[in-house]
Amino acid sequence: MDSISMQTKLLSSQPTNLPISHKFTNLSRIKTCAFPVRDDCSFKLVLHQNYSSASHNLIYLPQRRRHAIATNAHSSADTCIIDKYDSDQVHSITKQERVGVLLLNLGGPDNLDDVQPFLYNLFADPDIIRLPRLFKFLQKPLAKLISVLRAPKSKEAYASIGGGSPLLRITNEQAEALKKALQEKKLHADIYVGMRYWHPFTEEAIDQIKKDHITKLVILPLYPQFSISTSGSSIRVLNDIFREDGYFEGLPISIIESWYQRDGYIKSMADLIQKELLSFPNSDEVMIFFSAHGVPVSYVEEAGDPYKVQMEDCVSLIIHELKSRGVKNSHVLAYQSRVGPVQWLKPYTDELIVELGQQGVKSLLAVPISFVSEHIETLEEIDMEYKELALESGIENWGRVPALNCTSSFISDLASLVIEALPTATAVARARNNNCNDKDELDIMQYVVKMLFGSVIAFFLLFFPRLLALFRNSSL
Numbered sequence: 001m002d003s004i005s006m007q008t009k010l011l012s013s014q015p016t017n018l019p020i021s022h023k024f025t026n027l028s029r030i031k032t033c034a035f036p037v038r039d040d041c042s043f044k045l046v047l048h049q050n051y052s053s054a055s056h057n058l059i060y061l062p063q064r065r066r067h068a069i070a071t072n073a074h075s076s077a078d079t080c081i082i083d084k085y086d087s088d089q090v091h092s093i094t095k096q097e098r099v100g101v102l103l104l105n106l107g108g109p110d111n112l113d114d115v116q117p118f119l120y121n122l123f124a125d126p127d128i129i130r131l132p133r134l135f136k137f138l139q140k141p142l143a144k145l146i147s148v149l150r151a152p153k154s155k156e157a158y159a160s161i162g163g164g165s166p167l168l169r170i171t172n173e174q175a176e177a178l179k180k181a182l183q184e185k186k187l188h189a190d191i192y193v194g195m196r197y198w199h200p201f202t203e204e205a206i207d208q209i210k211k212d213h214i215t216k217l218v219i220l221p222l223y224p225q226f227s228i229s230t231s232g233s234s235i236r237v238l239n240d241i242f243r244e245d246g247y248f249e250g251l252p253i254s255i256i257e258s259w260y261q262r263d264g265y266i267k268s269m270a271d272l273i274q275k276e277l278l279s280f281p282n283s284d285e286v287m288i289f290f291s292a293h294g295v296p297v298s299y300v301e302e303a304g305d306p307y308k309v310q311m312e313d314c315v316s317l318i319i320h321e322l323k324s325r326g327v328k329n330s331h332v333l334a335y336q337s338r339v340g341p342v343q344w345l346k347p348y349t350d351e352l353i354v355e356l357g358q359q360g361v362k363s364l365l366a367v368p369i370s371f372v373s374e375h376i377e378t379l380e381e382i383d384m385e386y387k388e389l390a391l392e393s394g395i396e397n398w399g400r401v402p403a404l405n406c407t408s409s410f411i412s413d414l415a416s417l418v419i420e421a422l423p424t425a426t427a428v429a430r431a432r433n434n435n436c437n438d439k440d441e442l443d444i445m446q447y448v449v450k451m452l453f454g455s456v457i458a459f460f461l462l463f464f465p466r467l468l469a470l471f472r473n474s475s476l
């Protein structure tokens with residue numbers, strides 16, 4: 001049986017009535033329809049190891065084939081698996097094409113004046129504050145309100161790490177290092193950085209890609225695990241651009257949605273952990289404390305975000321790698337940086353630190369796991385807030401694994417990932433706008449009902465200060 005028909009068989013043998021989050025457990029995935037678009041939109045891209053809120057066309061593969069997926073390719077109209085990394089293919093690409101790699105990231109304020117407008121952009125994102133359709137028109141006023149309320153606390157945090165986010169500087173360094181690593185692997189590519197909430201915005205990167213006449217594009221989010229709130233949000237923005245802009249019609253594009261299970265990433269993380277453990281006086285007794293950025297529980301349980309499953313899988317792959325090197329320390333996974341009044345993924349990092357201190361744990365090594373560069377949540381939240389909390393809670397030895405930043409084994413693996421993605425780049429067909437526009441569905445009655453409900457909600461938000469205080473004081 002060839003691999004395509006084997007996949008099709010696997011697909012048809014999967015239960016279809018499970019919630020998406022259940023279907024994803026312990027499975028590696030490839031699918032072709034990248035975007036959370038409606039079935040009637042004629043839009044197709046090839047993606048790797050991924051998820052989207054459109055649940056059709058999913059191909060499931062058994063766990064043991066996980067690494068084969070990332071390294072090889074057969075393709076048909078609907079599926080594409082990479083079968084081998086062919087350096088001749090890279091050669092022919094360098095001669096005939098102009099390859100672009102778009103790195104997606106969150107972005108951060110360059111200085112303290114940028115903090116409130118940056119927060120506004122973040123909270124105005126419907127993938128960050130997910131309002132029911134009926135209340136969508138409240139998105140911007142709410143974003144304004146929350147960003148103004150939150151800005152003083154955020155400014156204080158950014159002030160404590162030098163007055164701005166280091167994210168753009170580090171992402172630019174990663175882009176430069178990736179370009180060099182690709183050159184070493186005989187691929188010349190132009191690298192672009194597209195931030196979601198601050199300069200250079202994704203839209204700016206896309207303008208540059210057009211000016212440079214890129215003929216093949218690989219899209220690589222700098223988040224190892226997929227979440228609706230991170231990679232998902234940036235991909236949605238791109239989806240909107242691709243749908244509207246004729247330049248992208250027919251342009252071969254490959255989107256890599258998540259890549260946490262790659263050997264190069266897992267081994268690089270294990271190297272950093274192993275090295276940091278040695279800085280403790282009693283390295284065998286240190287508990288490895290993985291701390292991931294949280295998301296609201298509703299993302300996972302209602303919207304089918306695979307983030308939690310991928311995070312748990314990622315941690316077990318790193319632990320497996322450490323064990324194979326004889327490192328047998330105990331470990332935990334917790335979630336940090338919650339915002340607002342809703343339930344977030346548990347256990348919460350701050351609560352677990354206190355609990356472990358009470359249980360008599362004496363040495364903790366914090367491992368930031370959801371992001372590959374230093375940022376406010378490593379430099380301020382972990383290094384300052386959580387360290388202080390740990391020491392107050394009876395932890396005597398505290399350490400933190402640095403972010404991967406430009407670690408050469410990691411960057412080299414990202415370069416391989418880009419090269420492996422090239423054969424899967426597929427032309428984009430433009431959507432038929434007539435079926436995809438939500439505005440068409442509004443009628444005047446719906447509008448009146450929305451305004452009424454919206455006013456009631458706005459009233460509650462404005463006149464219940466405790467609700468707003470939760471945004472102002474929560475731990476991010």
Ligand SMILES: C=CC1=C(C)c2cc3[nH]c(cc4nc(cc5[nH]c(cc1n2)c(C)c5CCC(=O)O)C(CCC(=O)O)=C4C)c(C)c3C=C
Nearest residue numbers: 106108128154165167227229230293295339370375376476
């Ligand atoms: C995988 C990483 C991240 C997830 C998931 C994520 C979800 C998420 N974040 C917020 C709210 C805020 N995030 C903020 C900054 C921020 N968040 C991430 C990563 C993830 N966010 C990064 C890399 C950064 C930027 C850090 C920097 O160095 O500038 C902020 C602003 C910071 C502040 O102190 O206020 C907010 C707010 C939500 C609500 C969310 C999921 C719904």
Ligand SMILES: [Fe+2]
Nearest residue numbers: 106293337476
């Ligand atoms: Fe965040």
